[in-house]
Amino acid sequence: MPSKAKTKPTSALSVNTSQKATQEVYFCNLAKLTSRGLTQTSPAAKALGNRQAVVLVDKRVHSLWEEQLESAPILKEAAMLLLPVGEKSKTLPTAETTMRSLAKMGATRNDHYIIAVGGGALLDTAGFIASLYHRGLPIVHVPTTLLAMVDATLGGKTAVNFLGSKNQLGTFHLPVLTLLSLDFLSTLTEEHLRDGLIESMKMAFLSGTRELDAAIHNASKVFEGDQEAASRLILAALRIKSPYIRDDLLDLGKRAHLNLGHTTGHALEAVYGGRISHGNAVGNGILVAMEIARELGSLRKRTPSVIEEMLTACAFTPLMVQDAEHLARLLWGSIGSDKKVSEGRATFVLPLGPGKVELAQVDEETFTRAAARVFRQAVPVLESPLDDDES
Numbered sequence: 001m002p003s004k005a006k007t008k009p010t011s012a013l014s015v016n017t018s019q020k021a022t023q024e025v026y027f028c029n030l031a032k033l034t035s036r037g038l039t040q041t042s043p044a045a046k047a048l049g050n051r052q053a054v055v056l057v058d059k060r061v062h063s064l065w066e067e068q069l070e071s072a073p074i075l076k077e078a079a080m081l082l083l084p085v086g087e088k089s090k091t092l093p094t095a096e097t098t099m100r101s102l103a104k105m106g107a108t109r110n111d112h113y114i115i116a117v118g119g120g121a122l123l124d125t126a127g128f129i130a131s132l133y134h135r136g137l138p139i140v141h142v143p144t145t146l147l148a149m150v151d152a153t154l155g156g157k158t159a160v161n162f163l164g165s166k167n168q169l170g171t172f173h174l175p176v177l178t179l180l181s182l183d184f185l186s187t188l189t190e191e192h193l194r195d196g197l198i199e200s201m202k203m204a205f206l207s208g209t210r211e212l213d214a215a216i217h218n219a220s221k222v223f224e225g226d227q228e229a230a231s232r233l234i235l236a237a238l239r240i241k242s243p244y245i246r247d248d249l250l251d252l253g254k255r256a257h258l259n260l261g262h263t264t265g266h267a268l269e270a271v272y273g274g275r276i277s278h279g280n281a282v283g284n285g286i287l288v289a290m291e292i293a294r295e296l297g298s299l300r301k302r303t304p305s306v307i308e309e310m311l312t313a314c315a316f317t318p319l320m321v322q323d324a325e326h327l328a329r330l331l332w333g334s335i336g337s338d339k340k341v342s343e344g345r346a347t348f349v350l351p352l353g354p355g356k357v358e359l360a361q362v363d364e365e366t367f368t369r370a371a372a373r374v375f376r377q378a379v380p381v382l383e384s385p386l387d388d389d390e391s
Contacts, residue, residue, distance in 0.1 A: 013235070014043075015154065015242045017249040021174045023154065025238060027231060030068050030183040044177035047138045051113045053078035054102065056126040058118030060085045061144050064187050069117065074140075074179075078115065079105055087274050089118075089125045090160045092169070098125075099133050109134035116175075119145040120152035120278070124167070127158030131173035141175045144184040146196025146222070146230065147279060150203065150237035153178045155245045155255075165337045166266040172250055180234065182227045190315065193222060195279025197314040202260050202282065203237040205310065208355030211236060212310060219313040257357050260349040261285035264371065267334035268319070271327070276319070283316045284374065286351060291370035292362055293350040300353040307351065320377040328371035332364050 015023045022043040055069075055078045062069065062082055069075050081101050083089040102112075114137050116126030123141055130139040143153040159170030185193075197219050204215035214236065221229030241258065248255035265285035268276050290307055293299040311318075321327050335346050345361040352358060 013238055013242060015245050017174065017246050021156075021249070023156070023174050023176065023178065023245075025154070025178040025180065027180045027182070030065070030072060030181045044140075047176040048113055048140070051111055051138070053115050053140075054105070054107055054112055055080040055115045055117060056083055056098065056122065056129070057081070057116075058083060058085055058089070058122045058144070061118050061122075061184075065144075065184070068183075075115065075117075083118070083122060083125065086119065086121050087161065087269075088121075090121050092160055092162065094125060095129050095132075095160055098129050102129075102133055107133070107137070109137060113138040113140065113176075115140045115142060117142040117144060118148070119143070120148040123148055123152045124157070124159045124170075127156070127173050127175070128160055128170060131158055131171040136173065138176045139173065141178040143178070143180065145188060145192055146185060146234070147192070147199055148196075149180055149234050150196055151199045151241075153180075154238055154241055156249065157251070163337070165270055165334065168337075174249070182230055185227065185230060186225075190223065191277055191279075194314050194316065195277050197222060197233075198279040198283045198311070198316060200233050200237045201310040201314060202286065203240045203258075205307075205351060205354055206257055206260065206357060207240045211240065212306070212354050216310055216313045223315070256347070256359060257349055259347075260351060260357060261289060263335060263346060263348050264288040264331060267331040270334045271330050279314070280316065280319070283311050283314070284319050286311070287318060287374045288367075288371045289348050289350050291373050292348055292360065292366060293352060295366050295370050296350070296360060298350060298352055298358065298360075300356075303351060303353045306354060319375055321375050322377050324372040324374075324376035325368065327375050328368040331371060332367055335367070 013025050024042060024044045053074065055075055057069065057080060059082045081098060083098065084094060114126055114130040116123050116139060123143060127139055130137045141153045143149045153175070156172045156174035157170060158173050159167035162168035201212070201215050201219070204211040215233060218229040218233045222233060244255045244258055261282040262285060265278070265281035268281040268284060269278065286307060290299060290304065335341060345363050346367065348360050348362050349357050350360050
């Protein structure tokens with residue numbers, strides 16, 4: 001993917017929440033990653049002040065971008081701590097080891113801030129650490145995957161995995177600033193791009209038909225390396241998500257709609273031990289949620305074809321297994337340890353149609369029937385042994 005990123009910070013959006021916190025988002029290329037590109041009156045500039053930066057970066061990202069990261073203005077004079085790759089970073093031991101390193105270097109609440117450089121897992125872990133260390137350090141996000149750019153970087157949810165379940169320990173800690181560099185997209189695999197596209201489609205589905213059509217149009221261009229299409233897709237997803245953050249930062253109401261596909265998706269990630277990517281897990285989760293809506297009689301007639309079109313645009317292939325009922329039972333067992341379960345029922349976001357979702361309390365039997373339909377492997381069609389004789 002050739003680099004066509006903008007050469008100076010360009011404002012994307014600013015999110016003011018009901019908690020009187022502000023998160024600013026800017027596009028800029030990697031060589032211009034600098035807080036000094038912001039006006040001195042901006043909330044981010046005031047929050048960072050003359051603090052020293054400590055960079056928490058994914059080891060893989062560091063190996064791919066070491067020279068550029070170490071010469072970028074905002075990172076040049078900062079201490080740098082390397083964290084494990086992907087979900088391996090989302091553990092209490094990793095968080096503790098990193099906080100010990102912060103203490104050893106003398107990081108303090110009033111004199112330091114965190115810059116998190118990596119994908120969604122790294123941002124989740126870095127945010128968790130920043131929220132706890134000395135009762136909270138400011139944090140700047142520099143997402144390096146399309147998925148992180150459209151999702152993890154906005155909203156302040158932090159987490160580590162615990163006891164085999166996703167995001168069981170976490171806090172809310174809003175970044176003061178997000179710097180989006182499309183340069184990072186050049187090293188992403190098709191699977192990584194697919195993860196971000198599926199999350200973008202989810203956001204567009206929540207908004208309505210016009211936004212979904214635009215996301216479908218941009219998806220193929222993103223696969224072709226079109227950075228302008230990528231920036232349109234990212235900005236649209238952030239603008240759709242921002243009202244949910246503004247009105248419900250602590251996830252007590254409408255922000256739950258953003259969990260479309262995630263209840264089953266997180267269970268799939270847990271059951272498969274990270275061998276299924278987040279985007280693929282969420283795509284399958286959306287299909288399960290659609291089948292639950294069908295079970296409950298609330299699915300609109302055109303919705304299955306709409307969902308098929310949006311997932312096909314992401315080059316998504318549904319998971320299919322030989323024993324779908326067994327997988328469904330395993331998934332329900334994982335869902336049972338989730339935060340969304342109460343009195344034997346799990347909360348699902350059901351996709352009724354573009355711009356229309358609802359929350360439903362679903363029991364094990366309903367879930368198992370719906371999930372088994374999604375994951376059931378098609379019976380192969382065998383040629384009749386008589387065909388050759390009759391020809």
